[in-house]
Amino acid sequence: EVQLVESGGGLVKPGGSLRLSCAASGFTFSNAWMTWVRQPPGKGLEWVGRIKSKTHGGTTDYAAPLKGKFTISRDDSKNTLYLQMNSLRTEDTAVYYCTTDFLKFGTTLDYWGQGALVTVSS
Amino acid sequence: DIQMTQSPSSLSASVGDRVTITCRASQTIGTYLNWYQQKPGKAPNLLIYGTSTLENGVPSRFSGSGSGTDFTLTISNLQPEDFAAYSCQQSHSLPHTFGQGTKLEI
Numbered sequence: 001e002v003q004l005v006e007s008g009g010g011l012v013k014p015g016g017s018l019r020l021s022c023a024a025s026g027f028t029f030s031n032a033w034m035t036w037v038r039q040p041p042g043k044g045l046e047w048v049g050r051i052k053s054k055t056h057g058g059t060t061d062y063a064a065p066l067k068g069k070f071t072i073s074r075d076d077s078k079n080t081l082y083l084q085m086n087s088l089r090t091e092d093t094a095v096y097y098c099t100t101d102f103l104k105f106g107t108t109l110d111y112w113g114q115g116a117l118v119t120v121s122s
Numbered sequence: 123d124i125q126m127t128q129s130p131s132s133l134s135a136s137v138g139d140r141v142t143i144t145c146r147a148s149q150t151i152g153t154y155l156n157w158y159q160q161k162p163g164k165a166p167n168l169l170i171y172g173t174s175t176l177e178n179g180v181p182s183r184f185s186g187s188g189s190g191t192d193f194t195l196t197i198s199n200l201q202p203e204d205f206a207a208y209s210c211q212q213s214h215s216l217p218h219t220f221g222q223g224t225k226l227e228i
Contacts, residue, residue, distance in 0.1 A: 035218075037166075037220075043222075044209060044220055044221065044222040044223040045158070045166065045209050045211070045220040045223070046220065047211075047217045047218045047219060047220065049217075050218075061216050061217070062217075063217045064123070064217070097165055097166075104171055104172070104175075105153075105154070105171050105172035105175065105213075106154040106171075106172070106213035106214065107154075107156075107211075107213035107218050108156055108168055108171040108172075108213070109156070109158070109166075109168060109211070110168050110177075112165035112166055112167070113165065114165055115165055
C-alpha cells in the first residue's frame with residue numbers, strides 16, 4: 001500500500017524558513033517522480049514543483065513565483081522527499097501535499113499525503 | 123502559464139442527477155487533462171487522467187471527455203459520496219496548473 005506522510009508543518013513568522021518532509025512507502029521511491037501541491041485555506045490547488053527520479057536526471061521544476069524561494073530535494077536512501085521553504089510570506093499559508101507521479105499519461109498525481117499545514121503569521 | 127478555468131464554481135444537485143463540470147484551457151493541451159475529487163478535510167484523489175481514463179476503482183458513473191481546450195467531467199446517477207469538490211489539472215506544459223475547483227453540493 002502506497003503511503004505518503006508529510007511532517008514539519010507549523011507556525012512560522014514572515015521571513016522565516018521551514019522544511020517539510022514526506023516519508024514514502026509501498027512503492028519504489030527512487031523510481032518515482034514526486035510533486036508538491038499546496039492549497040491555501042478555502043482556495044484551489046496550486047502546483048508548487050516537482051523532482052524527477054535520478055534515472056531521469058533528478059532535476060527540479062518550480063512554479064515561477066516560487067523558484068529561488070522553495071527547493072525540492074530527495075533522499076532515496078531514506079525514501080524521503082523534502083520541501084525547503086525560505087523567505088516565507090503570509091500568502092504561503094497553505095496545506096502542502098506531497099504526491100507521486102507515476103507518469104501514467106503525462107503527469108498524474110496518483111497518490112497524495114494527508115497534507116501538512118504551514119501557517120505564516122506574526 | 124496555461125490558465126485553467128472551471129465552471130461552474132459551485133453546483134447544487136440531488137442524488138440520482140446527472141451533472142457536468144466544464145474545464146477550459148487558455149491554450150491547447152491535447153488530452154493532457156486530469157480530474158481530481160476532494161472531500162472536506164481530505165487530500166484530493168485522482169479520478170480521471172488523460173481526459174477520459176478512469177483511475178482504478180473509480181465507478182463507471184464518472185466519465186470525462188474533450189480535447190484541445192474544452193473538457194468535461196460528467197457524473198451520472200449521483201450518489202451521496204459524490205458530493206465533493208472537483209478540480210481539473212493540465213499536464214501538457216509546466217507548471218501543471220489546476221482549475222479553481224467546482225464544489226458539488228446537495
